Amino acid sequence: MPAAATPPRPRRPSPPGEAQVWLTALGLTIGVCMIAGLLLLILVRGVAVFWPQRVTEITLREGAGSALRDQTTLAGEVVRTQERPDGGGEEIQLHVGNKDIYGFNFHWVQAADIVSRSQPADLIALERLEYGDAFGRPLALTIDGAEPLPATHPDFRRRLAETVHTAETTRDLIENIEKHEIGAINRKLAKLELTRKTNPSPADEPARAALQAEYEALATRARELRATLGDASLQYRSPTGDDKSLATGEIVRFFYPNELGTGGRLAIFFSRLWEFFSEDPREANTEGGIFPAIFGTFVMTMLMSLMVTPLGVITAIYLREYARQGMLVRIVRICVNNLAGVPSIVFGVFGLGFFVYVLGSKVDQSFFSASLPTPTFGTGGILWASLTLALLTLPVIIVATEEALAAVPRGVREAALACGASKWQMIQRVVLPSAAPGVLTGVILSMARGAGEVAPLMLVGVVKLAPSLPIDGVFPFIHPERKFMHLGFHIYDLGFQSPDSEAAKPMVFATTLLLITLVVVMNLAAILLRNHLRKKYAASTF
Secondary structure (H helix, E strand, O other): OOOOOOOOOOOOOOOOOHHHHHHHHHHHHHHHHHHHHHHHHHHHHHHHOOOOOOEEEEEEOOOOOHHHOOOOEEEEEEEEEEEOOOOOOEEEEEEOOOHHHHOOOEEEEEHHHEEEEEOOOOOEEEEEOOOOEEEEEEEEEEEOOOOOEEOOOOOHHHHHHHHHHHHHHHHHHHHHHHHHHHHHHHHHHHHHHHHHHHOOOOOHHHHHHHHHHHHHHHHHHHHHHHHHOOOEEEEEEOOOOOEEEEEHHHEEEEEOOOOOOHHHHHHHHHHHHHHHHHOOEEOOOOEEOOHHHHHHHHHHHHHHHHHHHHHHHHHHHHHHHHOOOOHHHHHHHHHHHHHOOOOHHHHHHHHHHHHHHHHHHHHHHHHOHHHOOOOOOOOOOHHHHHHHHHHHHHHHHHHHHHHHHHOOOHHHHHHHHHOOOOHHHHHHHHHHHHHHHHHHHHHHHHHHHHHHOOOOHHHHOEOOOOOOOOEOOOOOOEOOOOOEOOHHHHHHHHHHOOOOHHHHHHHHHHHHHHHHHHHHHHHHHHHHHHHHHHHHOHHHHO
16 A cells, blocks of 8 residues: 655744844844944045055156156056046056155046056155155255265165264254243243233343243244254156155155065054054144043043033932822933934033033133133033033943842842941942942943044144143143044044045044044953952842
């Protein structure tokens, strides 16, 4: 007899909601991939700013170099290659430098116009204080009017490196004289001027004369040092065929890009990276470093956190533990939640109107009347910026703290009260330590939002370039009235207000990468502290 056919097993019906689960997972995966791709793009483009590129020399066909004064030879770093929008073939963007010659730093070349390409070993890259980079062939080095040392001499590169290093040391001395020593005299003169207005004394004039004489001596010394920066000069031939002379005091760094190996490129990379972290900006913020912006962002974020955390925690404790729960408290909570959705620029307008124009002017009239009509606190500063962002992030702290307080078990509270603790002792020693991880979650979120805000800062104290830091070694060491630089505003300024957008684009990626890194580092520190507190007080949740 034939074997009986096995009946098919019935299919199990899919659990309800399985399709929605898979769609949610798909959406999460797409979101994570988009974020990872964006971060990878910023990382690659940001790090590439500091890596020295090879310089390519290109020969064009006759009549193809109209934008370059009909030159048929140019040299520069290849930035990118793309197809022309009109379908006319491939085009190449070069960083040609030599802005003092061409009037621009970047130039597009049609691939069809290129006759030949090469990377000669004798090309030199010069990073200058002004006009950006310069590319060319070195000819000779002249020091103190002596016989020029030709570029073919065996000691040429060593002597050039020595003169550039000497010029760098001289620039540091000039900066120390002008910024610190002369700055200290200017502060003393300003203090004497205020004293003369409020409480004049016969001894003021001799003291003023002595300070003025000291000022003149230092200014003369700075002028003499500045004059020595032109004692040595480098003669080089640009790709246009013009012979140029450049004072070594204008050279920040030089290297032969087509001769560099991996070790040499790494040395240039870390040198540029250190300059980026430690120096002031130059060339309309498109070159140099961004140390003032890093420092200003960090100080402002810390001040904001110190101001908003106590206020937010106290408010949440009152609303959760002390206030009679009713219509009024519900209205307050609704208002707090609505404040979280107010556009940040509205907080900036409020900060400008209340903190700067009202509180600032009152402070000036009460404590700095001798300085009027020049405002001290009646203008934007890091104090008003921190207070404005503290108000902006206050709802986040209040909501997170309330939720953390509500999560503390009722039994823990009753046990503390049963042991004879007062209500405040119970809150202080039992509830708050148990809720500390949730409070720190709110602090982390507020720090992340405050560090990246730009719109309100534009109204209450951030500037394109700040001559002085808000915290320095000058008494009283903390200067809350000073304006400051911020990484977010620095990115906005480079991306939308720079006169040379192509030159600013690499710095935009580098600054964006640094801002993300700074926010991540501050958040990681807060997260580690939160996890430590969570483990420490884990027993209180049982």
